[in-house]
Amino acid sequence: MKLTKNLIRSALLATALVGTPAMADGPIKDRGEAVEQAHFQRDRETILAMAGDYKVRFDMQESTPWMDGYEPLDRKISGGYESVRVIEDTGTRIVLQHLLVVGDEGEEFVIKHWRQDWEYEPEKILTYTGPDTWEWVEMPERLRNGRWSQTVYQVDDSPRYAGWGEWQDSQGIRRWRSNWTTRPLARRDAVRDPVYDRYEGINRHQLTPTGWIHWQDNTKMMPDANAEDGLAPVVQEYVLNTYTRFDGYNTGAADAYWAATRDYWKAVRGMWDEVAAANGGITIAEEAQTGTVISGRLLTMGNAIQAGEMSEADAIAEARTLITEATAPGVAAAAKVAGANGDY
Template sequence: MNPIKSLFGASLLAVALAASPALAHPPIAAEQAAASFETDRADILAMAGNYRVSFDMQESTRWDPAYTPLEKKTSGGHEVVRVIEDTGRKIVLQHLLVVEHEGKDMVIKHWRQDWEYEPARVLVYADRNTWKWEEVPEKMRTGRWSQTVWQVDDSPRYGGWGQFETQGGVRRWRSNWTWRPLARRDAVRKPVYDRYLSINRHQNSPDGWIHWQDNTKMGWKQGKLAPIVQEYVLNTYTRFDGYNVKAADDYWAATKDYWAAIRAEWDKVAAQKGGIGIQEEAETGTVISARLMQLADDIRSGKTSTSKAIAEARRIMDENTRTL
């Protein structure tokens, strides 16, 4: 099923596409792209560091008159962001949460963001349990970057493409419209909405950076997707070293080879199976997430070797992904 066609119908689809960045922004000239390339890279790389993070989520405008918006929710924590790959035209940033549990510091491998310059295609959320390749229009590739966000087990979450721009003296990267599966905070509630239609922005600040999301939460009505409520999410990353940063770096040193193999295996699945099809569950994300995460913990604790963990993970991933 094509969720966009199901949502809008012919006339509303035309309106939605006319408002999208793909048409709102003209193609970028090669000279302009070359002039801003290093600045773009610097902005992406500047997101690496040690941070205190606040997560500010608010359902604001209801589109369904029968729906009651949730109360504003705020939370926070400490997060380390590391550059784990930089080839010039591709930059990969790994996020690691450091939390205190029963008097001890614990590290939770968090999300990952891959940035690719002038991509021909992007792996995007297509429907429940399904991520497919989507071509970037050829005339819209020059000077633009894609951002693909991956979950804690390095399975996909969402992907999009867009450009860096300066408005009102503020430089930011803004995505095209992207579909996303429900975040766990919503999925565990069994809500009336089914997925998000979103615009994603990243902006550097004097103190760090912000990740700003504009989410339309969509639900099924009479066989079609319809808007339920608008949500605004502002994640603020403020540079801060006053926590156990070493715990995150130690975790990564012990498990990075394992996670490199996992990333490569997801890439292989996406290439060979036409995308990634895998069952998800509300509590954990993919049905294999807990098992892949546990293998990393077993490596760190010495219960298994990296090579044995990789072999087991590959078996699990092969058995639980399908050809699209």
Template structure:
């Protein structure tokens, strides 16, 4: 089972707070927002399904003349996306990778999660290494816009931004504000000269699925200042496909959804109580508690651990390994 996790790690896109420019778009009129609301929801909900996904990453322009650009990297897999919450103004999509081993047995890896919220007042944004803090969405820019918050495999936060759906050239898309992000595992394990990304995120429906564009400026410290190191373009393509063990993902979620709901609720509680999330991370695993949180889900599915005991341990792990943001600089 651990070997499957190592295989999946290759697939997972998995200094003070810095100001980020918001959006070049003007405020949206209330009448326009109301007219577009249902179409926006439909575009978000359409991301749910069964897919063959390809991850294509390419560094292009080097902003630091001393930097050596990496070769393009490609990977892929089978991914199931399910709607696990829909209140009307909030939609939560859970991604799950399905891996088939040499013995033809399927193994499920809980992948990333994306939460979409309509006209939010604030988002939980990446602020600094190991820190995610609450950030206000400018009041004049809330009408008609959606935030997208992306969470890591253990439901800890990764990045968040806000933006609007629009149609350009006959193509629908959602475009984020500029957002800070921690390094993905594929970069973090190499110990590079950069330590974060400044990014724009785009989601676009396609005739046979959807695409996820990312423009990443890889940033690093030089002479005490954050400077751009290299530009990276990421294109993740989701093509409708179900010729794999989709049932394995649905069975996993049926067995573990109560546990993961409690994990999400605990992260949310801590973020509210402590002013955000501050937790140590490791390059190869994400948060220091990620491995155990995922392991317990497997144990729940295998009936080696009761859901109640798993929830109790998860709550303790999250509470004891997170810090209050207001105390960070006095410890």
């Protein structure tokens, strides 16, 4: 009898352990209109709560090596001041623009940073699928209910990565966890020409009493023709970006920059959207220092508009030419081959 109970207990435990991950990403059953609406409204409030002014701490640590002989990098900690603004809110779509404020008092300089777009129950997301390439991927219909996608864009509004997940409450903490997402290398890694060429990661966003955190669990991957899926793990990395509410810097510098350039950047966002819709995604060459090969110029024109050195109309016209030519089918195909050969 004792043996039978132990076997039953072991079987139940094994079932629970195996079932937990699947349940976390399985379909959300229809909870009724009132409950669904309540969840939706709370999700919106949580996303919108990430807007504000912050002191930011970026903490990056390579940990477990998965490749024999690989030495993990030393821990890297940096920080700065960042203003996050809501630049679009349609109800089911919320867009947050990050603006870095750097420099000494009275000589502040604003750097347009990353952007995060949240969409409720999307049909598809623009995902990174390999060097220089982003493609539309359908989100399984059975998994859309109650979930939000987060698409992250680079400083020039070109795509970076996308994932989807559910906002949940557990252990008294409000959090969103993504599915596994593929991302291109960040500048901190790309400039070193490492053996790995992408991250496979899970992202978490969690509100805190003083702001919010963005936590990443990244596996750095390298091409390997002998691996089952053509990729092999190199090292694990943990990244914790902490946003603490703080207004002890010139937050007005961020707002002044955005007031001067928001129409230009709105036009740029529209251009990237047009390319993605027309081509089934985006293919554009990347470089280690700036992201895409046109990123530097797109950012420079934004600064020139604010300084009165370039008209908005001229900047928009040049941006259209840059984006059109850099993503043209012939150029895009050549960039993809060059990326595969490691020639850039």
